[in-house]
Amino acid sequence: MGPWTGVVLALAEPGSDGLRSRLSTYLHPLAGRPLAWHAVSCLAALRPAPARIVVVGGELAIELFGDIDCVVDVLPATEAALGGAVLPAEGRVLVVDAAAPTAGPALDRLLKRPDDVLLEGGDGAVLAAWIGPEGAERLVARGGDLSVLRALSGIAVVPDPAGFVVRDRASLARAGGAIRDRVVHRLMNEGVTFLLPQTVLVDVGVVIGRDSVIYPGCVLEGQTVVGDETVIGPCCRIVSSRVGSGVELRGFNYVSHTAIRNRAILESHARRGFDDE
Template identity: 30%
Template sequence: MPMTAIILAAGEGTRMKSRHPKVMHKLLDRPLVSWVTRAAREAGAERIVVVVGHGADEVRGHLAGEKDVECVEQTERLGTGHAVRVALEATGISAGPLLVLNGDGPLVEPDTLRRLIAPVADGGSAAAILTWTPEDPTGYGRLEFDAAGSVVRIIEQKDCTPEQAAGLTACNPGFYAFDAEQLAAHIGELSTNNAQHEYYLTDMVSVLRGHSLNVAAVKTEDADELLGVNDRAQLAELTRLAQERINERLMSEGVTMLDPRTVWVGPDVTVGRDTVLLPMTMLWGSTTVGEECEIGPNTRLTDCTVADHVSLEETVGVDVTIERDVTCGPRAYLRGGAHVLEGAHVGTHVEIKNSTIGCGSKVPHLSYIGDCTMGAGVNIGGGSITCNYDGVHKNRTTIGDNVFVGSDTMMVAPVTIGDGALVGASSCVTKDVPADALYLERAEQRIVEGYASRRLERLKRDEA
């Protein structure tokens, strides 16, 4: 049977002191809840249901981009057991292996979830609980076992007697697997007879055992992946752990980092061998970086494709494609579908938007190129601009191959400059320029000899 995952994301997270739901706070480049949906997906879940509540619209709006995720709202928040029951009733899930995960547990690994679901998927158990033994179990629910090693019940910290709190050391971090048929059949038997007067999902252990069904415990040694987020200090700590995990993997694959503590890489980013990531580099989203590149310092790329042998210094890129042997920066901004072809150069204080920069072309400094198709071998002088917006519409500029554009040139779109043309500095191009032509537009230079000293004498007389 296909595997399903239910992710509990209805809580407010009051300790975050935020207007936003806890699961929407970002760890590296994505909200907490998306780390959990990603882990469930990679573990094999074909259907993912997220239970929303506080800030439901914000969570729904974010998850709308994850096409295999559906949301169910828990309008009354009466505990974890109630949240799962709401999900089962709303979706009709009643068969197959089922994961139940917390939306604020971002570091759990897909392999761990596959181990957790295995006792249920093979038919040997009605449920399985992920467990580990921390040095200090304070705050965690405790697992009680029978002689055969099966879980008898989970006792929440608030409901533990002093003897149970001291003697039971195996803890429940909140990761569960169930046979959906058995869960749906018996979840209505949960009660609120506990310290919080809520429906605890942990009580399903006792319920299932009451029907002579087995509940397995799956042990793990890596406590880091079981950690949850309750406040901003914990969010920072888990961010550091995720950063270390990703950076160590990249370095083991042949990526160099001068200082791994100052490099942040999202979980879906790929980086090629012999690439160097310098301090204060951030790689987010679906970014891919090729081999033998040098990225940084002070560079941020989001959803970018970067080929081999590229150097990006102090560059911000969002949704752009950069071909091999490109150099860029320092202090460059590429965005909105910009495409920089092989061997091109984008220099200091340059912005490129929705434009193609041709092979070997150069936009060295202090220029804005927007909505432009540029050919190969073009040189754009400093301070030049494609004037692409007329107040209502964006218009395109087309520049042919081997064009030379002098400094401080305004190209008022829509306009075309033909192959091999020359545009003199300080020109304002408002009409198409033919190939191999010289375009020169500027006022005639006027020189008035001795004017400066005569003006100064006049000002002195006026003051007297």
């Protein structure tokens, strides 16, 4: 397989979908990162890795992708920028809708195909396209509308029943749940116990040590780091803090931008730290 380029399309204008928000769809936070960050992260995680990833549109700053382990460029939503992104000098292009943050596991199947292929979500939307020069030219001609690629002669369609495009608050919440499940599953594989995983919220940047136990209703945000063999009791909220090893938070604690020493005990409802960084 030769070199390939990842393209993330963030072309919808604020207020043009069912979110009814002045904020761009692609900037709405999910697990501590903007919606579009998750699409970029999915591309960066594929193997072989892309030569580069280009984000087109969405009022997105390059700084949002600073922790992505790949070359990422951000271009305005113009025809020239779109053409420069999806018409590379060599190789194929994997184009992903920035509002499809859960498509990651299915994208690997597209890379293995020698032909042009679409990834279709359970909602009927085109989530991604693995295309060559003809498909890229048609995509540019139609302003980045992935659905026009259905008309390509002989193009295959790969179904992703669990995939979807975020178009409203309900699908935003659904995406948040799916990403939360992935984060929690990764942490459980690393040796963390979640007593009721579906009730917690954990940002993608959170680190938790082995044999720690997280009770129901906890929210772990930002760059929080929790040590080994620590117990986070029910309904605690921890924001960008360091919690040592052997610590016990007995429940309903609020910890923000501070550090808790090893083997400390916080009684129920105790607060520590500051609300501002």
